Amino acid sequence: MKLNGNIIKLLNEKTGKDVTTPSGSEYLRNDIESKIGERLSLNTIKRLTGILPYDSSPRITTLDIISRYLGYKDWNILIQIANGKISEFNCPQGFIDLEKISIGKQIKIGWEPNRKIIIEHKGNCNYQILDACNSKLKSGDFLTLSQIAIGFPFMVKEVVRERKSLGNYMAAPDEGITYIEIID
Secondary structure, three states: OOOOHHHHHHHHHHHHOEEEHHHHHHHHHHHHHHOOOOOHHHHHHHHHHOOOOOOOOOOHHHHHHHHEEEEEEEHHHHHHHHOOOOOOOOOOOOOEEHOOOOOOOOEEEEEEEOOEEEEEEOOOOOEEEEEOOOOOOOOOEEEEEEEEOOOEEEEEEEEEEEEEEEEEEEEEEOOOOOOOEEEO
């Protein structure tokens, strides 16, 4: 999963390099280590900047390292600020660890253009779509998910429709998820 354009722009500004090139990614890796004393592998950096394919979501600890490098406390704050959704004084959560959601809990997720789904946790990171609007996903589909974050693509490890695996699925590859709401 590639970082969204706003984060890439911040990284380019901080490094003075184009981090979407191999040499820029290597510079970023070394600069992160020298500035904040934390390490990310070069391949991880290349996946985050789109040089190498990334077919899953990065760990939140990886995203937090990027955030600290850019001068923010954590990923939740950075992604909201980078997308212009909040100021640094009002920081709602933009990252949801779906493994920690209670069974039976429902979540609304939205992305452009006008795509929306409502999912319900069925246990063991499995979610069923209760409602789908303008999406290739359909009501009744089962999804295997571990995390979602505003500003990142909607990455599904597996979609099962009518007891048949359709494989993995990705939506909103450029602008990412724009809306997440846990329904009480």
